[in-house]
Amino acid sequence: MPHSASSSPASSPCIDICELAGDVCRGCGRSLDEIAAWGGMSEAQRRAVMSGLPARLRAMGPKAEAPEEAIAHIEAVLKTK
Template structure:
């Protein structure tokens, strides 16, 4: 098992970056967070996941 394999990706298969924020309109991650997801530790992934609901709420406004 690879590092961080227990935390599932939040990807929704809607891969469009918002020009104003740089966040994915589907999952709310930044391009760096998306690109680094596979190598991130479980703790890093959980930290990213905690930021996503607020980002997605802001994108929906």
């Protein structure tokens, strides 16, 4: 179903660094399963996943790519709506 002009885009933690470390994205910290399910998730489900991503990115250590940028983006998204 196409989005109407009044609908807002789905929240996303993506920062366009789409590389994997195991089964987790090095850019946003989502798992492959989360990425695959993202489009079918409700906004509340997406926000629930995003709330745990900063800790996941920090725990990834050097495997995370641009974690501070990603965390800042995620926190900004979570403050909206």
